[in-house]
Amino acid sequence: MRAWHASRIRGRFRDPYTQQFKVTGASTGSVVAFAKWDPPEAMKGLREGFMIYDEEGREIGTARDEDGKIVGGGVAQKKLKAPEGADEVLYEEFFDGLKRMGEKWKTDEKLGTPLVLSIICTDPAYHGRGIAASLIRPVLALADKEHIPAYLEALPLAVPLYQRLGFKPVDRLEYDLTKAGRDGKAVLTIMVREPQSAAV
Template sequence: MSPKHNIRYATESDVPDLNKVNVLSFQSRRSRTAIFPNASLPVLKEYKSLNCIKSLANPSLHVTAIEDSDPNLSTSEDPSLAIESDNLKIEVVAYARWLIPEILGDGPHIVHLSPHGHELAAAAETPLQYAPRPMNEDLYNASRALYGQARKKYLDERDIGPRLCTSRMGYRKADALQARIYLEATPEGVALYTRYGWKPIEDFKLNLKLYGVAGEEVFTVMVREPKLAA
């Protein structure tokens, strides 16, 4: 990670930024568009904010925000994503979520939420009632079932994951705990993760034609073994 990037724990005030990163990062996923065919970007971001708040409220999840403090690289057209600080633009450009099992002995991370944040976290327990409509619920359920199948087959109780894994903070913690990291990678991310020592295990494919959409959706289960202390 460049010195111009800062990695820190995320807070409730980061939700709009994290939300935008998530939506834009996965907007090319055909299944997401097919599940919510008429949802505008603002509507989709509002809905996805429920998952973001739910993540922050989960003490087993360590959610980190990655900031870019280089004014030459901060080119977002959305003024809500960037703030001015000492004449430098501070922009959240990525984030990571690390699910660390209690069995590893690592303590919980508590994020203090506002009363409104707690209301959103409670709503996130039944997210479908807040989902944009129309919605392809059959495809939504099939996608969740496929991820569940992959996790049942490969995710061990001592594994860290399965969430976004893009910061060295999580790698260092995994190495310190001598824990394997489990990841479900998009096709675009497989080559990048492989360069950093991740091992592809199996491709999982969802036939979108069964749900009225052309093509297929693919994700790859990958694992990263911990590095031994020098």
Template sequence: MGIQIRYATESLVPTLATINIQSFAGQGFITNTFPNIADDVIHELKRKRYLQKLAHPRTHVVAAVDEDTGEVVGCARWLFPPSGAEGGAGEKEGEGEEDIGSQLSSEEAAAEARAELELPPGTNRGIYDGFFQVLKEKGEKYYREDDIVLEFIATRPDQQGRGVGKALLRWGMERADKQQRRIYLEATTPGFPLYAKMGWESLDKAEIDYTRWGGEGTQVLTLMVRDPQQQQ
């Protein structure tokens, strides 16, 4: 019973959107940003966002698949630096690792991905913009242009403890080591122990005070990096 990491396609997008929502439920961002907005509306927003990520040439969207059942049990998004950025110059299967190109196979999906992403009525735009602004301002002190960025990683809640997160992390770690690049991320409190165990170091903390924009509660994210390991 193993976990296989595969590149995602648009057929998996609804499942990836569901895993995204389920994995981050209760951490503050979704409930504060989309108060009293129906679940299906939030899901549709996430679905469209994943199409945009699949279309982005430097964003690698991967899915963790249970080899026995074929079910998607986790996912991750890795942003690679632009070609020509200082650092390693690794190779991917048949092409440059940094520029994967679109992961969309149909023109219909590509056209939808090009459309402007509209937030649903009732969105707390202050929280939506403020959340990412806080992380951007904090990250400017530490993020480097040649870093690989782990934008997102999630395991389906009922699959926790099976090594799904480790498999998704190793996928990116292997490529980072091959290219001799750092990996930068912003860790949630639940995710922090795994990153620390697998070699990431803490740089700083970013506190999101949702009450600042009319929400409730706070959330702390830890800025972390993992230096590349020399390959044997």
């Protein structure tokens, strides 16, 4: 799983159409939290400072031409195969569900294409310190300024935080864990946030 996730993240670091933020520990310098955003084409505020990274995570330059425009069409995210030893049917079911929800909710005739928070993680040792909110609020402020909606898929423990930040539940994605030999269901809450006139 570690190798599989590393392959996914490296691909995203090379994509000039994503923007990623991190928080590092003051004493260790290690990453304690990070967030990955997929801004829509119309969003200008997150375009400044895009960098491209190589396989080892080293900066290799900005993703702009001499006129300041973003170059390329983004790195095509190839669909990775299931990690070795994983149930491929369940793997496909999970990612097909995410794709289906994205197609259903990531386009709004009135609001347009949203800003997407696709990944946010905090080291458990740093939970409860407001780090996740600090990674989200400044980006939502930019979205509000540009009248851009936002979209995410939330794990149950994160739903209250997202609601405090102005997201509203619009759908649910459920997976039957008994298919994987476990009890119950895994639930993702699909949440959308309309642009707001004042910062949350």
